[in-house]
Amino acid sequence: MFPKPLASLQPNTYEYESLPMVKATGFREYDARWLFEKEINLMGMQALGMGIGTLMHERDIRPEIVVGHDFRSYSSTIKNAVMNGLMAAGIKVHDIGLALSPMAYFAQFALDVPAVAMITASHNDNGWTGVKMGIDRPLTFGPDEMGRLKEIVLNAEFNLKGGGSYTFVEGFPDLYIKDLTNRAKLKRPIKIVAACGNGTAGAFAPKVLEMIGAEVIPLDAELDHTFPNYNPNPEDMKMLHALRDKVLETGAEVGLGFDGDGDRCGVVDNEGEEIFADKVGVMLARDISALHPNSQFVVDVKSTGLFNTDPVLLANGAKTDYYKTGHSYIKRRVTELNAIVGFEKSGHYFFNAPIGRGYDDGLVSALAILDMLDRNPDKTMADLRRDLPQTFGSPTMSPHCEDEVKYEVVDRVVAKFKDMQAKGETVGGQKIVDLITVNGVRVVTEDGTWGLVRASSNKPELVVVIESPVAKDRLHEMFKAVDGVLRQNPEVGEYNQTL
Structure with missing residues (x-):
C-alpha cells in the first residue's frame, strides 16, 4: 500500500526520501502548482500520477494518456515520477518528450488518446512545477475534477491495478509543426520579432513562423532553464519592454512574445507600444467577425469592456459572453457556446473551428495575428490599435x-x-x-x-x-x-x- 502523503517533510532526511509530501494548496481551481522540493517531492509527484490514473478509472476513461514536459532543469525528472504513478495505476503512457502545452493537447487528437498530463509551471518563476491535465479533449480539469483528484491523492485512495505501459513517441514535434504549417503562406514576408524568454517556445516558435513565410528575428530563443534575461511571461512588463526595444531596433512590423509553455502570445506593435492581450483580442474579434458575421466570443472578467461596446463588433453582429478567468473555464465556455474564439487578458486565446480545436496555443494565436496583418496590407499593427476606441x-x-x-x-x-x-x-x-x-x-x-x-x-x-x-x-x-x-x-x- 502506498503511504498517505504528508503536508510537509524536512529535506535531506530519511523521511523526505521515503515518504510522499504534497501540500494541499497545490491543487488549484483547474491545474496543479507547487514549489518543487518545498511543497511537493518526487514521491508526491508519483502519488499525483497514481491519483490521475485512479480518477481516469473512476470516470471510465480509456486508460491511455499523453505526457510531456517543459524546459526546466527538473521537469523531466518530475515527469518520470508522474509516469511511474500512472503506470502503477494501469495507464498506458504516451511520452512526447520536451513539449509545449498545446503540443500535448494536439497529441490527444493526433494520437487519439483521451487524456493528457503536461508537466509545466507555465509562466511561474523557476522553482515552481505543476501539471495541466485533461480527460475530455479539448477540455482541461475544472474544480470538480481537481477537487476529486485532491481527495484521492491526499487520502491515498489509489486504484493500483498495475499493467500500465510506456511508449516514447518519436518525432512528435514534426507532426505538430506540420499541422500548424499545412496552410497557405503569408502573401508577404511580414518582419517580426519572436521573443521566447529562453523557454520551451524557443525550440519551436521561430521555425513555425519562418515556415509560414514570416521574416523572423529571434529574441532570447536559445533554451536556457535559468531564464537569464527575464521570466517568459507576456504579461510581465520586463519581457514586453525587451520585446519593444528589439522591435524598434530592427524596424519589425510586430513583436510576438511567448510564455514558458507556449500557450500564450503577447504583442508589441511596430511603434513599440505594448498592446495588452485583451485589446489584441478586440482587434482579432473585429477581423474574425468580418469574415464570420454574428460570431460568438467568450472573454474573461479581466478583459476590456470594448467587447460589448466596440462599434465594429456591434455592426458585425458579434456577441460576447464575459466569464470566469482561467484557461479551463474559458475553454469550457467556448465549447458550451460553440464560440469561434475565447480571449483571456492573460493572453490565452482559444480558437475553435474553423481556426483551431478549442484549446489555447500561442502559435495559433501568433498565426491569427499575422493573418490579420496580411489581410490589412494598408495598415500597420499600430494603425489597427489606433482604430480601437481609446481606453486606459x-x-x-x-x-x-x-x-x-x-x-x-x-x-x-x-x-x-x-x-x-x-x-x-x-x-x-x-x-x-x-x-x-x-x-x-x-x-x-x-x-x-x-x-x-x-x-x-x-x-x-x-x-x-x-x-x-x-x-x-x-x-x-x-x-x-x-x-x-x-x-x-x-x-x-x-x-x-x-x-
Missing part, C-alpha cells in the same frame, strides 16, 4: 496573498464593495452602477471605469486589473480606491508591478 488600462497587477487566505480575503473585499453600493458610497469619486461577482468582483462606476479583484488560480497572489474609457487620471483614481479597500486586509502584501 492597467497591466495585470498581483499583490502577494498566501494561498490559505486569499479566497477569504476576496470574500471580504466583495462584501465591502456590496456594502458600499448599498450605502450609496462612491469609489474613486463615482457611484457604483454594477458589481459583477462571477469571479471575484468587478466594480463598475457610472462613467464606465471599472476595477477587478480576484484570487489568482495558480499562485499565492490576488489579481487586480483597472480600466477607464474616460481618462488616465480616472485609471489612477480607481486603482487608488480599489487598493484602499485591499489595504484594509493585512494579509495583502506588495504588488509584483503597478501603474
Whole structure:
C-alpha cells in the first residue's frame, strides 16, 4: 500500500526520501502548482500520477494518456515520477518528450488518446512545477475534477491495478509543426520579432513562423532553464519592454512574445507600444467577425469592456459572453457556446473551428495575428490599435496573498464593495452602477471605469486589473480606491508591478 502523503517533510532526511509530501494548496481551481522540493517531492509527484490514473478509472476513461514536459532543469525528472504513478495505476503512457502545452493537447487528437498530463509551471518563476491535465479533449480539469483528484491523492485512495505501459513517441514535434504549417503562406514576408524568454517556445516558435513565410528575428530563443534575461511571461512588463526595444531596433512590423509553455502570445506593435492581450483580442474579434458575421466570443472578467461596446463588433453582429478567468473555464465556455474564439487578458486565446480545436496555443494565436496583418496590407499593427476606441488600462497587477487566505480575503473585499453600493458610497469619486461577482468582483462606476479583484488560480497572489474609457487620471483614481479597500486586509502584501 502506498503511504498517505504528508503536508510537509524536512529535506535531506530519511523521511523526505521515503515518504510522499504534497501540500494541499497545490491543487488549484483547474491545474496543479507547487514549489518543487518545498511543497511537493518526487514521491508526491508519483502519488499525483497514481491519483490521475485512479480518477481516469473512476470516470471510465480509456486508460491511455499523453505526457510531456517543459524546459526546466527538473521537469523531466518530475515527469518520470508522474509516469511511474500512472503506470502503477494501469495507464498506458504516451511520452512526447520536451513539449509545449498545446503540443500535448494536439497529441490527444493526433494520437487519439483521451487524456493528457503536461508537466509545466507555465509562466511561474523557476522553482515552481505543476501539471495541466485533461480527460475530455479539448477540455482541461475544472474544480470538480481537481477537487476529486485532491481527495484521492491526499487520502491515498489509489486504484493500483498495475499493467500500465510506456511508449516514447518519436518525432512528435514534426507532426505538430506540420499541422500548424499545412496552410497557405503569408502573401508577404511580414518582419517580426519572436521573443521566447529562453523557454520551451524557443525550440519551436521561430521555425513555425519562418515556415509560414514570416521574416523572423529571434529574441532570447536559445533554451536556457535559468531564464537569464527575464521570466517568459507576456504579461510581465520586463519581457514586453525587451520585446519593444528589439522591435524598434530592427524596424519589425510586430513583436510576438511567448510564455514558458507556449500557450500564450503577447504583442508589441511596430511603434513599440505594448498592446495588452485583451485589446489584441478586440482587434482579432473585429477581423474574425468580418469574415464570420454574428460570431460568438467568450472573454474573461479581466478583459476590456470594448467587447460589448466596440462599434465594429456591434455592426458585425458579434456577441460576447464575459466569464470566469482561467484557461479551463474559458475553454469550457467556448465549447458550451460553440464560440469561434475565447480571449483571456492573460493572453490565452482559444480558437475553435474553423481556426483551431478549442484549446489555447500561442502559435495559433501568433498565426491569427499575422493573418490579420496580411489581410490589412494598408495598415500597420499600430494603425489597427489606433482604430480601437481609446481606453486606459492597467497591466495585470498581483499583490502577494498566501494561498490559505486569499479566497477569504476576496470574500471580504466583495462584501465591502456590496456594502458600499448599498450605502450609496462612491469609489474613486463615482457611484457604483454594477458589481459583477462571477469571479471575484468587478466594480463598475457610472462613467464606465471599472476595477477587478480576484484570487489568482495558480499562485499565492490576488489579481487586480483597472480600466477607464474616460481618462488616465480616472485609471489612477480607481486603482487608488480599489487598493484602499485591499489595504484594509493585512494579509495583502506588495504588488509584483503597478501603474
